[in-house]
Amino acid sequence: MKRNYWPLGILIIIFIGVLLLVALVYISLVQPNINDNSYLQKSSSIEKSPDLFLGATRHFAESYEVLVKSNEQKDHFIPPYLLRAKKIEEKIQKPLVLKPRTKNILQLEFLKKKPNAPKILHYGVYMIRYYDKNYKDKADLLFEGDDHQLSFDFAPKKEGRYKLILQIAFEKDGKREQAYLQRDFLVQK
Structure with missing residues (x-):
């Protein structure tokens, strides 16, 4: 058997x-809990309440258009969730290019799309260089300001692809909200 x-x-x-x-x-x-460098927070806190981040950013993007200008070039800051669509458009358009080891003066311009746009309380500009060793873990604060001071210096030491993240605190219905916008650009000779 x-x-x-x-x-x-x-x-x-x-x-x-x-x-x-x-x-x-x-x-x-x-x-460890991975940082989400588009929103400058831990991924788990973003995944718990994505509507808070997306809703505030969408409301701000509907109320304001944010431009960055440098060396006679200008482009828009966009919400992180639209970044893939922007990369497709960049294949047609010329990307924003800055020079390394020189003082690039970046100017921000907040243009109101609506007459009743929310009041900007504060904003911070953060920079991340893609593919650095600690790319996922840090974002360097370049500049903090309010809606009165809109230009700052940026002198990158290395060439490469960078991401500018704009963290904007604004008032919506009497509450303090935060919106996140970003812009990729190149640093090359």
Whole structure:
């Protein structure tokens, strides 16, 4: 009489599945919380309430158009969720290019689209260089200001692709909200 080994095979497959499940849970608990550098916060806090971030940014983008100017070039800041569409458009248009190791003066311009646009309380401009060793973990604060001071210096030391992130605090219905806009640009000779 021949023995059947298929019940033993099923038990081994179930055991391997349980081991993989335990390993995946352990890895997910040990791994650090990844920063989302588009919103300058931890990814888990953004995933818990994405409507807060997206709604505030959408409301601000409907009320204001934000331009960045440098060396007779200008372009728009856009919400992070529209970045992929902007990259497709950039294949047609010329990208914003800055010079390394020189003092580039960047000017921001907040243009109201609506007469009842919310009041800008404060904004911060952050810079990230793509593909740096700690690219995901840090964003350097370049400038902080209010709606009266709109130009700042930027002198990058390295060539490459950079991301400017604009964190804007504004008042909406008596509450303080934050919007995030960003712009990619190149630094090359």
